[in-house]
Amino acid sequence: MSAPLDEIIIEIAVIGAAQRVSALDPASLVEVVFQAPLGTDRATVLRIARQKLAYRLGRETERRGGPPDRGGTLV
Numbered sequence: 001m002s003a004p005l006d007e008i009i010i011e012i013a014v015i016g017a018a019q020r021v022s023a024l025d026p027a028s029l030v031e032v033v034f035q036a037p038l039g040t041d042r043a044t045v046l047r048i049a050r051q052k053l054a055y056r057l058g059r060e061t062e063r064r065g066g067p068p069d070r071g072g073t074l075v
Helices: 042-064
Strands: 009-015 018-025 030-037
Touching: 009 042, 018 042, 030 042
Parallel strands: none
Antiparallel strands: 009 018, 018 030
């Protein structure tokens, strides 16, 4: 799994008896979205958001085969 996320942006919207949670990693602009029951405490929602985001970032890196090659010459 990737390194721990230092900073993420969380948005929580209440929709009926559920809360829609969006988590964004500002460094890579990767976003995950999930739903949780309305009664779920904030600490649990934040933990799940971090875990899902870390998993997604790991899959993105794995799929690309490492950091993207942007061409050019490295000096």
